[in-house]
Amino acid sequence: DGGITQSPKYLFRKEGQNVTLSCEQNLNHDAMYWYRQDPGQGLRLIYYSQIVNDFQKGDIAEGYSVSREKKESFPLTVTSAQKNPTAFYLCASSIYGSYTFGSGTRLTVV
Amino acid sequence: GENVEQHPSTLSVQEGDSAVIKCTYSDSASNYFPWYKQELGKGPQLIIDIRSNVGEKKDQRIAVTLNKTAKHFSLHITETQPEDSAVYFCAATKGELYKLSFGAGTTVTVRA
Numbered sequence: 001d002g003g004i005t006q007s008p009k010y011l012f013r014k015e016g017q018n019v020t021l022s023c024e025q026n027l028n029h030d031a032m033y034w035y036r037q038d039p040g041q042g043l044r045l046i047y048y049s050q051i052v053n054d055f056q057k058g059d060i061a062e063g064y065s066v067s068r069e070k071k072e073s074f075p076l077t078v079t080s081a082q083k084n085p086t087a088f089y090l091c092a093s094s095i096y097g098s099y100t101f102g103s104g105t106r107l108t109v110v
Numbered sequence: 111g112e113n114v115e116q117h118p119s120t121l122s123v124q125e126g127d128s129a130v131i132k133c134t135y136s137d138s139a140s141n142y143f144p145w146y147k148q149e150l151g152k153g154p155q156l157i158i159d160i161r162s163n164v165g166e167k168k169d170q171r172i173a174v175t176l177n178k179t180a181k182h183f184s185l186h187i188t189e190t191q192p193e194d195s196a197v198y199f200c201a202a203t204k205g206e207l208y209k210l211s212f213g214a215g216t217t218v219t220v221r222a
Contacts, residue, residue: 006153033209040119042199042214043154058209059111090153097142097203099210101153 003027006091006102012110013078013085021076021105023091030095032074036060037088037104046089049074078107085109112137114202116213124221129187131216133200136181140202143183144210145174148197157198158185190220 004025013019025032031050035043045058049068063082068074074093078085086109091102113136123129135143141162146154160167160174160183167174171190176183183202187194197217201210 004153035212040214042114042116042212043210044212045209048209092153097144097205099144099146099154099156101146101155103151103153 004091004093004100004102006089006105008105009103011105011107013107014110016080018077018079019107021078021089021091021107023074023076023102024072025074025093025100026072027093027095027100028071029093029100030071031093032068033092033094033099034058034064034066034074034076035090035092037090043090046076112140112202112204112211114200114211114213116200116216118216119214120217120219122219122221123190125190125192127190129185129190129194129218129220131185131198131200131218132182133184133202133213134180134182135202135211137202137204138178138181139204140181141205142203143174143176144201145172145185146199146201148199148215150196154199187218190218192220192222194218195220 007022033048034046047066049055065077089105116133144159147157148154171188173186197215200213
């Protein structure tokens, strides 16, 4: 079955820590995205990547970093510079505009 | 960038009634308008989409209409069922790397 897998499902971070969220797809999609979802605000684009070894900032990239070393993988690091990281994070991949989303990672700062 | 507004934010309907969600967009160059359904604790799933060369599209109980002149598009769900309860998002893009701009979402509750 082709799909997109995010892990972990729940993640807890202490103040000042960096954490990395995993996103893997076996759909052979070139484009991958990270979105942040907060209540009442819809989905906001953090970073996106069209091809391996290339990625672009989205609307709210501050405090986040990504890498795209393999077509299948697009991990997101939430750094200590992100002041309000508690949110639901969604990874997606797309081909010709058709998006497939993962099941999300809920990050909580403790 | 593109700005997508979605209304209402919450919608409660009696089972069997219709539900309508409306979205407006700001960029007249936008040409692709998908709708996503998100169930609790899951990622959004595409339920229907429409491109700017079409005014209406229907898939069983779900339909989407597009008014390019007024820059708005709507989702219509007929004969609602309890499993239609979810958060629905509209989105728009002008094809720029297919970066989607999302509305804020509508929480639909179908009362049995």
